[in-house]
Amino acid sequence: MEIGAKLRELRIQRGLTQEELADRCELSKGFISQVERDLASPSIATLMDMLECLGVTLKSFFSDDSAEKIVFSPQDMFEKEDEEEGRKITWLVPDAQKNSMEPILLELQPGGKSHVLPPLESEEFGYVLRGQITLVAGKRSHTVKKGGSFCLRPSTTHYIENPGAKPAAVLWVSTPPSF
Numbered sequence: 001m002e003i004g005a006k007l008r009e010l011r012i013q014r015g016l017t018q019e020e021l022a023d024r025c026e027l028s029k030g031f032i033s034q035v036e037r038d039l040a041s042p043s044i045a046t047l048m049d050m051l052e053c054l055g056v057t058l059k060s061f062f063s064d065d066s067a068e069k070i071v072f073s074p075q076d077m078f079e080k081e082d083e084e085e086g087r088k089i090t091w092l093v094p095d096a097q098k099n100s101m102e103p104i105l106l107e108l109q110p111g112g113k114s115h116v117l118p119p120l121e122s123e124e125f126g127y128v129l130r131g132q133i134t135l136v137a138g139k140r141s142h143t144v145k146k147g148g149s150f151c152l153r154p155s156t157t158h159y160i161e162n163p164g165a166k167p168a169a170v171l172w173v174s175t176p177p178s179f
Contacts, residue, residue, distance in 0.1 A: 003047070004038040006061065010054045011036075024053040069094075086112025086162070102177030106170045108133065108162035116159045117178065124174045126150045126160070131168030133160050 086109035138156030
């Protein structure tokens with residue numbers, strides 16, 4: 001691992017000059033420059049000070065995030081079908097609960113309905129891929145057809161239903177995760 005290059009990248013991401021980082025860490029600009037070019041190696045204590053000034057922990061600095069999976073195939077996805085309610089939910093990103101958002105594919109048979117969701121401190125977005133749905137938010141109902149979308153901050157109980165005669169599919173994203 002090239003410590004210097006990673007430190008330089010973090011410094012630039014934070015919008016700091018070498019001089020500004022040096023002032024925060026009580027080091028010289030020359031030393032920062034040498035570390036970033038891997039011409040000098042900081043002690044563990046100095047590295048920890050530099051990372052603290054950059055808002056990064058030692059653990060996260062040395063973790064290999066390149067192994068984090070960012071592309072998912074259908075085999076990675078989790079499906080749950082509720083035939084009684086006429087719905088199938090596919091979680092498109094495994095372990096999305098650890099993320100800031102949670103995308104799902106909601107498929108509703110004619111007469112099918114999503115779970116009734118309570119008011120949430122979140123934002124929700126949906127895009128109708130197939131069919132037509134009714135978004136019920138509190139006492140208001142909204143019809144959304146194929147190609148249409150919705151975006152809401154649910155302050156009331158809400159759900160989606162398919163009142164049509166054909167199946168419907170909605171890409172639904174919630175932030176933070178709520179499914």
